[in-house]
Amino acid sequence: MASAQTPFAGLSPSCHLLLEAKAKKGLTFEKIAESINKPEVWTAAVFYGQAKPSSDDLAKLGEVLGLDQEQLKSSFGDHHMVHRGETWTWPPKDPVLYRLYEVLVVYGYSYKALIAEKFGDGIMSAIDFRTSVARKPDPKGDRVVITLDGKFLPYSSTAEGGTWTRENC
Known part of the structure; x- marks a missing residue:
């Protein structure tokens, strides 16, 4: 069931507007994501101020949620700068968020070591990245499946024109 309750008082008025419209329409993030042809987690991230929608996304969101296009553009338009990560306190107090932190x-x-063994010295991108949440039936109780799918980015050991040294750093 959709709810206008938000986990943080620090969300922008624009985010509250989206969440209230979602609750009023009784929509899920899955239904909204299908309607705007975007991934479900990314769609939820927009509602919590953690992703930037395009003009086309805003038009579709306005249509689905019954919100004024100009109001959405003034809140989330080209001028809008996303402040990623500012909704968290560390460690998180919410039980679901704490489990993810845990x-x-x-x-x-272990993830770091396995990435190094399988790919080499580098990191998983959180920019060239996909993520999803799924429910997996299990006789002992349904399971939560969270997929993290990021491009591998190797650390560079060379500078333009040669190898990194103390002198050219």
């Missing part, structure tokens, strides 16, 4: 605390170095 996963990284417990398995973070």
